[in-house]
Amino acid sequence: MEQSFLAWLRGRQRELPQVDVGIGDDAAVWTPTPGRQTVMATDTIVDGVDFLADQHDAADIGRKSVAINLSDIAAMGAQPTAILVTLSLPSEAATQTAAAVYEGILAICQQYGVAIAGGDLSVYDGPLAISVTILGEVPAGKAWLRRGAEDGDAILVTGAFGGSLLGRHLTFEPRVEAATRLRECLDVHAAMDVSDGLSLDLDRLCAASGVGAEIDTSLIPIHDDAQRLAQQTPETTALQRALGDGEDFELILAVSQADADRLGEINVGVPLTQIGNYTARTGLWMRRSGRLERLSPSGYIHGSHPTRALEPKP
Structure with missing residues (x-):
């Protein structure tokens, strides 16, 4: 499955200048821009926790896997450049699932000018899970951080x-x-x-x-x-x-x-x-x-609630 799918993906992926060597080699090659720092983030979404594979469109699921990482990049005041995508696929209809998920990934990457630099595929007897690692750039010393808010701001x-x-x-x-x-x-x-x-x-x-x-x-x-x-x-x-x-x-x-x-x-x-x-x-x-x-803060506490996608958070 892997080689044929990668051939399909290479045919769909646009070549973007921010990645020197992309899909097809053992690793990607990327040259950072002088005067800018690299910002990195990663996130994983899993069926039954962050989405429902039997209810949600596969392209929307793929899109979300990238969008949540783009949101982290935005929160740092950075510009996204490239992603690495790892798919853990249920054994039944694995190729069709991968292709459907990637329709959403390809679409949002094109929308935001992000290159798919590589990743991994695995097939197993478990739920669909998608892990995305994103790279971005920010002017040196200018990344937005959580620390820095001041009294009166x-x-x-x-x-x-x-x-x-x-x-x-x-x-x-x-x-x-x-x-x-x-x-x-x-x-x-x-x-x-x-x-x-x-x-x-x-x-x-x-x-x-x-x-x-x-x-x-x-x-x-x-x-x-x-x-x-x-x-x-x-x-x-x-x-x-x-x-x-x-x-x-x-x-x-x-x-x-x-x-x-x-x-x-x-x-x-x-x-x-x-x-x-x-x-x-x-x-x-x-x-x-x-x-x-x-005011007591409320929201989703990771590890405390098994069905994030199924019902409102406590």
Whole structure:
């Protein structure tokens, strides 16, 4: 299977200048750009946890495997260049599954100008799993990190939150272009993407920076999907879903309040919203009726929930 599939894949893959030697040799060869640093990330998605192979389109699954890595690159303020893809395929209809998954991988790589530099294929008696390693570049010394938020900085977010399990967790657009535009017009002190939940990931950024956060919950952009899910499950509100559902793959940013005050002059292609400020007092706090109340972070804790794709996160 492997040789015939690789021949098919080489015929579908565009040659891109950022990879000197790609699919077909024992390893890929890539020449970094002078004056830029290499950014690397990797992620694995597994049937029954991150998607449902018997319910979700295989191309959408393949697309997601790359998109979540592109989101990590965007959160670093970097530009993606190339990926390595490892497919662990169920033995039944392995070739057809690989081809279907790769339709989504090829499409998103073309969309974002990313080269498929290589990878691996294996067939076994287990669920479909896809592991992607991504390479990117950022100006030397200019990578956005989780540490760097300062007391008084504004908390900015892209897009809207909650209800991703209605399908957006497969079809979201990673904020690569928005990050490029943000780098041009704002001084970003810290950043990360929201994979496990807005409140949980904001708490992680705060911990890395040694600060806390005061949030005005009335300012949090709530996605229509969160409203729909809240109607289906009345034990949770749309706000709770926005704070904890996860897999939104939006960006959380820390910028000076002076930069945040210029948001009306800035167009990064997606909505930008200030939802509060970072503070010297640690922990998450929400402002309600003029008073501050402690906010417990909620979201997906890896290893604690066996069916991420099947039901909302606790």
